Amino acid sequence: MPDETPKPYHHGDLRAALLAAAEAEIAERGIEAFSLRQVAKRAGVSHAAPAHHFGDANGLLTALAADGFRQFLAAQAAREAVANPDPASQLVAAGLGYVDFALQRPALFRLLWGSQRTDFASADLGQASRAAYQHLVDQVTAAGGLSVADTAAVWAMAHGLADLLAAGRMRAVGAFPPAERDAVIAEMLRRTLPRA
Template sequence: MTDLPPKLRPAPADPAATRRYHHGDLRAALLAAAEDELADRGMEGFSLRQVAKRAGVSHAAPAHHFGDVQGLLTALAAEGFRQFLAAQAAREAVAGPEPDAQLVAAGLGYVDFAMTRPALFRLLWQSERPDFRDADLGQAAGAAHQHLVDQVMAAGGGSTADEAAVWAMAHGLADLMAAGRLDALRTLPDAAREAMIAGILRRALPQSAAG
């Protein structure tokens, strides 16, 4: 995909980045290390000790900030939903102002996020480890859902079926592509792939916008 939102996180292998972990924003650094650890080792190999090692800090640092593994994954999921919205916003910023164009752009951002950050994508929608009763995570997840609702309504839809159709189409594409499926689509040149994805997303638009 083109114009993908940058990951904006330090590389743990960079000594300068490791030094920043000690006197910069340690919480953000631990979240970045946690995402990298999740991507490399998966949920089964994920541990606070390994996150601390990757970040170059004391093994007690993650526990001090997040309590336990669930606390860290919950905080990572909350940040993930904010980054998910940022990926959509990046697409929306360069799309037309019409509600249908904005809705399609949000769908492209959905796919961007899944393709560039598949481990985080799976944490948000396929894992039971984060605690969605947490206030910060609940607010972040709620904001992501409300964005969908607002866009569907702006495009002329208002029913649960409209919301479900748009969400299912965007999420299904994102999930399949992040999993390495849809090879015929994945192997297209960037511009052609984007155009095809946008065309597919338009099939789920509310009738008033699609027409």
Template sequence: MTETDADSRPRYHHGDLHAALLAAGEAELAEAGIEAFSLRSVARRAGVSHAAPAHHFGDVQGLLSALAAEGFRLFLAAQMARQKQAADDPRSQMLAAGLGYVDFALARPALFRLMFSSDRPVFETDPLCSTSEAAFRHLEGGVAALGSKDPLDIAAIWATAHGIADLLASGRLKPLMALGPQARDAAVAEILRRVLPAPSP
């Protein structure tokens, strides 16, 4: 159900407005960047009143925090989607999670950088705190399944997966970018395999 603004843009009144604002926010972030990001621009893109984003998120930082929280939910889902296609053993599962990490960064580079490279989101508040912690616990659990709780093993796997994802999303890792999707996946998996903890004897 909609009503029309003076400028003929529709105002939406339905249960999906929160999701619609997040989708508009992600599109605005990807197109305009974080410096030009504003509640007004998101409202315009979503076709709602200028007050709607503030009503749902409070301010720009609140909306960016909500976007980052949704990003971590999608980030974890991308990893789990890859893991569902992989063998059940811990090493295959960890490599699949790394491929999902790359999938997410390539599909949503602006959101990826908001989550990992921006100081605008407030990580101390929920739902961002809980979704980001869930993503890290998934990594910890995967490393534990390999037989290690060493923080350095966790750091090595995380740094490697993140580095590959960020370089590919930035268009910097040209040797891998030149490969087709299957060959790129194989190369990423091989790089990740080199930093996995050695199997227990």
């Protein structure tokens, strides 16, 4: 007679599975209601597994944010890869990638920029967030920006557009078909480019 005892589910990459479950959890329940127990249940592992890997709920959210910054840069790189190679076009493409990330991953976007539960003193999160900021600085500089104000203006425009669109607050632009929406966003981003 075959053994019918249920076998525990085995993850090939438990860390990645827990991060995916954590993102799904914040998307469904929000950051403030986030709990390790719910993440474990969603991932199909023991309730102790997330604590073993991340310490506590804030540790898991911090790891998720670090991973989120890397995915944020990947969204920008995807747009940059198909844009013209000149610095202004690359900067606009990065801004479009910023918006793509916010629209496709709104809960993760809010975790990166709106949560007090992440620990930016963490080496991994600190490095990932600095890499994202340095990418912005490098692009603004390549496009002719020389001041903190140039960088801040581009960042504020890209972030504001992403946040408003992800929240459904910029309905006039968000209602356009994607190609038309992108053209409007690109024009707004171009208006913040440093002037020679």
